[in-house]
Amino acid sequence: MAYHYVAPLADMRFVLEHVLAAPASWARCAAFAELDIDTAAAVLGEAGRFAGEVLQPLNAAGDREGCRIDAEGQVRTPEGFAAAYQAFVDAGWPALPCDAAWGGQGLPLALDAALREMLSACNHGWSMYPDLLHGAYETVKAHGSEALKDRYLREIATGRTLAAMALTEPQAGSDLGALRTKAEPQPDGSLRISGSKIFISGADHDLTHDVVHLVLCRLPDSPAGSKGLSLALVPKWLPQGERNAWVVDSLEHKMGIHGSATCALRYEGATGWLVGEPHRGLAAMFLMMNSARLHVGLQGLGHQEMATQNALRQVFERRQFKMPLAHMPAMRHLVLRLQAKTEAQRVIAYRAALAIDEMHHHEDEAVRRRAGGLAALLTPVVKAFCTHHGFHGAAAAQQAFGGYGYTREVGIEQTVRDARIAMVYEGTNEIQAIDLLQRKVLADGGGALEDWLVECEAEATCAEAAAAPFVPSATRAPHAAPAWPEGAEFAAALRAQIGRAREATASVAAAARNDADAPLRVADDYLFGVGHLLLAWAFTASARAAAGQADQPFAAAKLERMRYGLRHVLPQAEVHWRRVLDVHLSLPALRAP
């Protein structure tokens, strides 16, 4: 049976409905008050059908064909990509989380997250094109002039015009302060943009007529460094119908995502318009970047789901030593590990999306504030942790296919190649770790983290309560066995992680006082520690939800996998926390080659 995709709709619904109780949250957000879980599930069902039936069949062919620049200098995407995109627009998918006022459907980001997961699982290369739509929409909506909004916002919200984010330049990778692209103000209020950008996904293509770039650039009077960057919107076609003055010089030949056009381009006095305040481009761009970071994390989740479900089918199909591979302990570990991690990361990633929804829409101001802190805290973890496991999970799943998994005939090697980039772009995973520890935890005084740890403690308390239900002592009647005895085991493991997170944070904060490098030395391990804390929370919350309906096969299986995760996956946490607690251990300088 070929490598293919079956949307994990039952699990998505279980996570939204029973683990995260999203409907209860929607009920308290005016924007989503009419949404119920059946409608949400129906939307996801349609999305799954689009991803599986339209996108997935284009995945391998897109990888083989790749993109090219035609004789007119126009970027051409693989066969079928443009038609699939038209179907995507026609069905209204780009507009899912956008405001109805701008042509959107006004649905929660938590549903959009599930959509993004499915798109990337089925065709990461294709999914890159609409990936920045929502970020561009948010950025233009929040920072664009009325004229810009009138001209572009509806186009972007509905996906009739696609968007690209133009940051990186040859001399500046992660270091945005070193960017040089110039923007000269013109008498008519427009900007004249000149400079080179590289690694721009979807800067040009044949999916839509127009394309808008959000370009980080410098005004003539700008301060040095990242505080002097401005943001400009630069379209492909000018309002009068002329082609704007930028050209795609070349496309990158890459390890994977061949279907995505990664462009090196030159702005040669191109016309653009300022988005937001002068020199405040980075702040405006970060709206787009944060949305992109969540999406990248969802790509990692999608890769894991694709790899996991195919590995599972493979071990049941393939027989060796007169039995299915599925009987072999090594394969059972392999698949259970993938399943437990993937399902728990789904809970974590959707929780981040739900926090963004609550931050914007919840009726209670205190909830909005806490949700904002949680969204900021979770975004770098979802980005780095899910993409790390996206690549490593896919590479692990490849092992189930033996030698076949190394051939292009089976799709798993493409998933591995595609997944690798997600650890690098939109801020390398190392940058995410620094963002988490320095900005989201230490600079915040640990407030958002502590809010979250309290929420985790509440989960532990619920699990303990489920383990030993309260029986009024006055009755003294014999009572039934506790509903879910092993809730205590889950709660204990979760509390241990909460404790470690507090200890580790305190230890880094103390060390940072007279050793500014200390957080940088342990940031990667800190992020992985927090990732494991989140796994512990997700295992517990999922298991508790499943325990309540353990007579149903889906829930019984869920419980088994979460238990596996708690016992076999979670112990890895200690290595990371230990390294953070050993923050004073020396880290020698590298010796030059």
Added chain:
Amino acid sequence: MAYHYVAPLADMRFVLEHVLAAPASWARCAAFAELDIDTAAAVLGEAGRFAGEVLQPLNAAGDREGCRIDAEGQVRTPEGFAAAYQAFVDAGWPALPCDAAWGGQGLPLALDAALREMLSACNHGWSMYPDLLHGAYETVKAHGSEALKDRYLREIATGRTLAAMALTEPQAGSDLGALRTKAEPQPDGSLRISGSKIFISGADHDLTHDVVHLVLCRLPDSPAGSKGLSLALVPKWLPQGERNAWVVDSLEHKMGIHGSATCALRYEGATGWLVGEPHRGLAAMFLMMNSARLHVGLQGLGHQEMATQNALRQVFERRQFKMPLAHMPAMRHLVLRLQAKTEAQRVIAYRAALAIDEMHHHEDEAVRRRAGGLAALLTPVVKAFCTHHGFHGAAAAQQAFGGYGYTREVGIEQTVRDARIAMVYEGTNEIQAIDLLQRKVLADGGGALEDWLVECEAEATCAEAAAAPFVPSATRAPHAAPAWPEGAEFAAALRAQIGRAREATASVAAAARNDADAPLRVADDYLFGVGHLLLAWAFTASARAAAGQADQPFAAAKLERMRYGLRHVLPQAEVHWRRVLDVHLSLPALRAP
């Protein structure tokens, strides 16, 4: 500066001379009694020049061009491969470890190991062609008839004829008992071979005129399963000059090693000759397989070296935030981790090769016996552990290159793709883990392991002695500070690993008595535990050797990296040992999709 290779000659010499004291071992092997370390180093210097100057420049082009079948059905390798191979033969490299009686140079496998490491680092695809020569040589030498030896052994030893190993069939991957290829005895004593094989590396190519296949097949009266397999030598050209009756049907399109022709082929009544006893083919084949497994481990080591040294150069060349990446703590961890692991694995892999040399050539029978046990014990660990880190180390190194590392212009993505196969072929890493725990440890009663642990304890004792040199108490004189105070830290960490290895082994052995699946459940973690024990030993032995000459820059740097490894890499061991000790933890059956 481009992705390139500088042979790590200083480290290779340091490992052979100071860590493993190979010259002292050679002095007690009649075959190598004349060899000194300067000669050995000179040989490696030449090998490094060949690998870096001849093979490495063909690596990226070979990846892009790949192999093809021409109109005559002949496999064609990428441009330059055949000429490079001719130069390889002319310089006598294939014959390095073969007996002078058959045209070889009679040098130790420990030197051949370093040669293999360099070949795979520079051009894994190309290195596949001569990879099976030594195994084929050993197999034919030990099991071939005099007639076969006369006709083929000198050809193989000198590399004028290349060899391939034909095991896998479409219906049988790891399960050799399911093989079906038929061998019918002919009146002239030859065999008539019919059947299909897949995934045969170098079954055909244009590097040498003739190619010999060692084919696992079944005689008509054979028992079922793996005990009924025989081994046949099947050439491309018959002695009378006709083309033998086998054809290459297709070449696999693979994730990597595009320069290596991975053939699906059909034997259509091809002529061959029995090698070894009827139905004893697997035993004969295992000679070849064990040699191949060590080579595959050395590929993993080569990939790590290539990735590590290029990551190091990259972080010194690339500047971000106004300083070289090399200053950033995350990059320091990344490179130091790679360096510590790579250098320690070099010690481990060369130790395995040295054990094979001693097993064949040492003057002392007791040493030969222990060395044989050690070689058997280390082979699966070197294969699985070094290839795991070969792939994961290369993928980690890729992170140092940012977005560039994902493009084909930089070579690191090819190293990642190439490295992935080594975890699969010559027995998947899961098969190696079972081989280690079931056959090499439990079936052996732990004898070879215990011999090795005693050797590790001797190393710990030496490190302790170096930490607190003995001062006769009678003198009561004030004495200098201990030569190497931190020897105690290394010794303690090594002793902790030895203790864990004993505990874990005892615990699995006990569990296996009434639970046959127990070893299978923990085999992977057991292998990784043993891998970390070996790292602890290699860190300690290397650091102790370096401490003796710490006034020299090379040794001072070595000491720093081994200390990093001990403190930052080794803690991962505990996760693996813990899982082995938890051997009774349940492992649920997988639920069918």
